[in-house]
Amino acid sequence: MNLQQLKYVRAAVRNDLNLTKVAQELYTSQSGVSKQIKELEAELKFEIFVRRGKRLVGLTKAGQSAAQVIDRLLRESDNLKRLSQQFAQADSGRLVIAATHNQANYVLPPVLVRFSEQFPDVDVELRQGSPRYVVDMLVRGEADIGIATEAVDGHNELETIPCFSWKHVVIVPPGHELCRVTDLALEQLARYPIITYSPDVTGGSGIVETFARAELEPDIRLAAMDADVIKTYVQLGMGVGIVAQMAADNGSRDGLVTLPGSSRLFGPHSTKIAIQRGNLLRNYTYRLIELLAPHADVDALRKGKPISSSKTPDRILSFEERPDLKFGPRNEVCEDRGSGMPFGPPPARIETGIANHIEVVHD
Numbered sequence: 001m002n003l004q005q006l007k008y009v010r011a012a013v014r015n016d017l018n019l020t021k022v023a024q025e026l027y028t029s030q031s032g033v034s035k036q037i038k039e040l041e042a043e044l045k046f047e048i049f050v051r052r053g054k055r056l057v058g059l060t061k062a063g064q065s066a067a068q069v070i071d072r073l074l075r076e077s078d079n080l081k082r083l084s085q086q087f088a089q090a091d092s093g094r095l096v097i098a099a100t101h102n103q104a105n106y107v108l109p110p111v112l113v114r115f116s117e118q119f120p121d122v123d124v125e126l127r128q129g130s131p132r133y134v135v136d137m138l139v140r141g142e143a144d145i146g147i148a149t150e151a152v153d154g155h156n157e158l159e160t161i162p163c164f165s166w167k168h169v170v171i172v173p174p175g176h177e178l179c180r181v182t183d184l185a186l187e188q189l190a191r192y193p194i195i196t197y198s199p200d201v202t203g204g205s206g207i208v209e210t211f212a213r214a215e216l217e218p219d220i221r222l223a224a225m226d227a228d229v230i231k232t233y234v235q236l237g238m239g240v241g242i243v244a245q246m247a248a249d250n251g252s253r254d255g256l257v258t259l260p261g262s263s264r265l266f267g268p269h270s271t272k273i274a275i276q277r278g279n280l281l282r283n284y285t286y287r288l289i290e291l292l293a294p295h296a297d298v299d300a301l302r303k304g305k306p307i308s309s310s311k312t313p314d315r316i317l318s319f320e321e322r323p324d325l326k327f328g329p330r331n332e333v334c335e336d337r338g339s340g341m342p343f344g345p346p347p348a349r350i351e352t353g354i355a356n357h358i359e360v361v362h363d
Helices: 003-014 018-026 030-046 060-087 101-106 108-118 131-139 203-212 227-235 245-249 284-293 298-302 348-352
Strands: 050-054 056-061 092-099 123-127 145-148 158-166 166-170 195-199 219-224 240-242 267-276 358-363
Touching: 003 018, 003 060, 018 030, 018 358, 030 227, 056 060, 092 101, 092 284, 101 108, 101 123, 101 145, 101 227, 101 245, 108 123, 108 284, 131 145, 131 158, 131 267, 145 284, 166 227, 166 245, 195 203, 195 227, 219 227, 227 240, 227 245, 240 245, 267 284, 284 298
Parallel strands: 092 123, 092 145, 123 358, 195 219, 195 240
Antiparallel strands: 050 056, 145 267, 158 267, 166 240
């Protein structure tokens, strides 16, 4: 029995028993994978997989238990490697972050600037995708840490830590007639064509539900996957935009303004950190968690204690209460009322200072 055989079994389970994908993932041949699994079964004296001809079609009862044990063994093997790295290279290495578009674009930049200053020898790989993609990356052990709002809760394999709460806001071009409204209501907003997130994106379905609860049917003129696309079409005058607060406050300078008080129209969401349960993390990964969630009991995490057993604050701070997550000062430029808030530019350091240490991958 060897670790490679165990890795083949784990990969087969994770790839829905498709040995072609297993071979591609582990850079070997399909016949080699099949042979190694059979040799392991012979040594264990029971079959792990149910077969139909040469195809794997399921796990035997014994195989289901074996798969769980194998997953734990490989996780502890990875922890042993990390422990070695902790002592050999405490402040250098590679950190893989899986995050959704909003978190990668509008939350992580100021955090990663500070992180890179503290750990200049750590290379960061930032992988962007849907909430489901973030979960898959973590469960498969391909990311050290995940950052998302949806999908990360309710998984036995994952431990989650709330970072901050946030809401959606309304954005318009300067001079838009809604700038003159002092107390915006959903009924007023529903009279305009709306550009917002697709239902598949975090909070997208919740926006439609907010109108439905008020017995209103919004005119969703265009639904997009990310805030940058939404803002482009708002600039073109196609409609009023609804985006996440951080996309409004930390986005690029494009002349659009946020309607004051519009966040009260929508329900709150919570951005969370997710890590694989039971994983030993590198010291710098714990530091990133502290930067994202200063209230987190990182000492409990280091000792392997579940977050549920550690001390947590009575209330998680909102995005507005986290100046450490802001790119820079917010200028007021609502043409009619002088109270709209444009999207400020990211600091030059984000563009140049850490470019050599951060690799962004879009999925």
